[in-house]
Amino acid sequence: MKPTVGYLGPEGTFTHEAACQLFSDQPVHMMPYPTIPDVLSAVDRGECTHGVIPVENAIEGAVNLTLDWLIHQVDVPIVGELVHPITQCLLVHPSQANRQKEAWNRIISHPQAIAQCQLHLRRHYPQVQVEYANSTAEAAEKVSRHPTEAWMAIGTRQAAKRYGLHILSADVQDFQNNYTRFIAVGSPLPARRTPPGQWKTSLCVTLASDFPGALHQVLATFAWRKINLTKIESRPTKTGLGNYYFIIDAEMEREHVLLKGAIAEIEAFGCKVRVLGSYPCYRSQSVQSLSR
Numbered sequence: 001m002k003p004t005v006g007y008l009g010p011e012g013t014f015t016h017e018a019a020c021q022l023f024s025d026q027p028v029h030m031m032p033y034p035t036i037p038d039v040l041s042a043v044d045r046g047e048c049t050h051g052v053i054p055v056e057n058a059i060e061g062a063v064n065l066t067l068d069w070l071i072h073q074v075d076v077p078i079v080g081e082l083v084h085p086i087t088q089c090l091l092v093h094p095s096q097a098n099r100q101k102e103a104w105n106r107i108i109s110h111p112q113a114i115a116q117c118q119l120h121l122r123r124h125y126p127q128v129q130v131e132y133a134n135s136t137a138e139a140a141e142k143v144s145r146h147p148t149e150a151w152m153a154i155g156t157r158q159a160a161k162r163y164g165l166h167i168l169s170a171d172v173q174d175f176q177n178n179y180t181r182f183i184a185v186g187s188p189l190p191a192r193r194t195p196p197g198q199w200k201t202s203l204c205v206t207l208a209s210d211f212p213g214a215l216h217q218v219l220a221t222f223a224w225r226k227i228n229l230t231k232i233e234s235r236p237t238k239t240g241l242g243n244y245y246f247i248i249d250a251e252m253e254r255e256h257v258l259l260k261g262a263i264a265e266i267e268a269f270g271c272k273v274r275v276l277g278s279y280p281c282y283r284s285q286s287v288q289s290l291s292r
């Protein structure tokens with residue numbers, strides 16, 4: 001049976017591009033969902049074999065909704081990662097494309113996309129009212145349904161094609177080198193033609209108690225074993241101010257004797273360790289020819 005891949009939709013989101021890349025080597029059934037929690041819940045209850053969602057952006061940082069749902073709401077392992085380039089475009093209805101800059105009155109997009117372009121918007125379109133959408137493609141689709149409005153969406157080139165929009169300007173993010181890290185969750189990833197660049201294990205660590213050097217003690221277990229950490233992020237446990245989980249990404253397979261040793265040592269201090277997944281990491285090929 002073909003795998004069913006849930007992703008943050010509708011068609012034409014960055015997540016859709018990432019999902020097409022990750023599953024480009026075999027036939028799959030792609031299933032769009034309106035929100036990140038919907039994707040994760042669909043995988044959790046077995047409606048999809050896999051899910052693809054964003055987890056971190058180079059400009060804006062962590063996608064907290066993804067982290068919080070992975071920790072608190074669902075029990076689905078991370079099985080793969082894809083780093084994908086993000087080119088934000090200003091998309092408008094073709095019948096409005098000749099407007100002056102001052103004439104645009106609304107910008108619609110996903111909060112992460114708006115945040116990545118905030119300097120550009122302040123500089124060029126200070127008058128626009130911001131409206132948030134569940135995804136960049138949802139915003140593009142809304143602009144396409146309102147041909148008489150002076151509205152812009154921020155989104156992908158693919159969304160311009162799919163929803164018949166005009167690209168007013170491309171690369172409008174405030175910093176170049178814009179990349180988002182997407183993760184696949186659910187069943188193990190089918191084999192891909194390209195080998196992974198690296199292997200990571202994501203851990204969620206809860207400290208035993210709050211004392212000077214508690215986090216240092218945890219980090220030291222990785223340091224003396226020379227295990228490289230690629231990320232550490234704290235998220236509230238939601239039990240009170242000052243209580244955190246630490247999400248630690250280690251550049252090593254879960255079964256490696258050094259990582260097993262590190263986890264055992266951290267647990268011996270009384271900390272709780274949950275393995276969120278151990279997975280291959282890929283980088284995107286060109287996104288030009290993607291469509292499914």
Ligand SMILES: O=C(O)C(=O)C[C@]1(C(=O)O)C=C[C@@H](O)C=C1
Nearest residue numbers: 013014015054110112135136180
């Ligand atoms: O709205 C989309 O197109 C998405 O795929 C979501 C998302 C995100 O949540 O970070 C993905 C990549 C970009 O950073 C902007 C938005």
